[in-house]
Amino acid sequence: METIKPHQDIARVLISVLFISLMIIACIWIVQPFILGFAWAGTVVIATWPVLIRLQKLLWGKRILAVLVMTLLLILLFVIPISLLVNSLVDTSAPLVKSASSGQLAPPDLAWLQSIPFFGDKLYSSWHALLDGGGTTLLAKVKPYIGTTTGWFVGQAAHLGRFLMHCALMVLFSALLYWRGEDVADGLRRFARRLASERGDASVVLAAQAIRAVALGVVVTALVQGILGGIGLAICGIPYATLLSVVMVLCCLVQIGPLLVLIPAIIWLYWSGDNTWGTVLLVWSAVVGTLDNVIRPILIRMGADLPMIVVLSGVIGGLIAFGMIGVFIGPVVLAVSYRLFAAWVNEKVPSIENIPTDTPPSSQG
Incomplete structure (x- = not known):
């Protein structure tokens, strides 16, 4: 006996979807300045x-x-x-x-x-x-x-x-x-579970690891280089050392490096006849300028093992797309996307040999 499917009100479904979409767009529009x-x-x-x-x-x-x-x-x-x-x-x-x-x-x-x-x-x-x-x-x-x-x-x-x-x-x-960090984290994990059960929960954990890796690898490295470079400028008697330190931190965040500030300072010291402090700053700049090659990979791997090209592309692309704030947002987005994509690709799937196939029974002659 065939069961009769209840009649679906197509208009009601379309209006419901349209109303939900309008509400989502309105909410995004309202909170856009704060996103x-x-x-x-x-x-x-x-x-x-x-x-x-x-x-x-x-x-x-x-x-x-x-x-x-x-x-x-x-x-x-x-x-x-x-x-x-x-x-x-x-x-x-x-x-x-x-x-x-x-x-x-x-x-x-x-x-x-x-x-x-x-x-x-x-x-x-x-x-x-x-x-x-x-x-x-x-x-x-x-x-x-x-x-x-x-x-x-x-x-x-x-x-x-x-x-x-x-x-x-x-x-x-x-x-x-x-x-209220614990409550927010619990809400995010509940939402992820509603979307994709255990996979969603694991995705939230992977995203947190990627964010921590980017913050450690990019921001902390920039702060270390900027502060050390500023200390060298102050000791060598360069004027406006504090302001130049801030500029160095920003240059390190956008992956230009501190040498853009340190090299002109070295030239100025030699030009003014202060060869001793010029040599000291030259040696100090060589150490500070190459410090990121040692610190950044170590810090990134402390949070998550991310390719350097993903982090650098995120920094540069985020700077172009969102301005200075993109220096922080860009690498996070790329790092999270990379980690989720890698987890999806490396997820175990049943091999072809284990997939059951419906084969017709052999006819007996």
């Missing part, structure tokens, strides 16, 4: 969760005290250095924009060329011959473009300001996640 900050906070909290637990044990088991200490550390490591960098960029660029826009920019005299042995006078004479023979006219034609280009660079301060806003949101969300 990057929350993702960044999640990365920081997952990477530093063992530190929070240790602090809590040291502070008489008080979670509130550990959260306050971790929040202060995040402010010292992220908010204050980035604020100093933004203010320095704005203060330094304002006079340059004013002179370039008002047409007061004049070609430099370069009198220091005369101090170069053997061919310094010839270089100085050639430079002024170029200016007298049309260099001033060339500079007049280039001035509008100089002003436009400089104004564009200063206009990027808005992006730095947006990055600073995300940084503040990161600190706020991190404090909340530190306070």
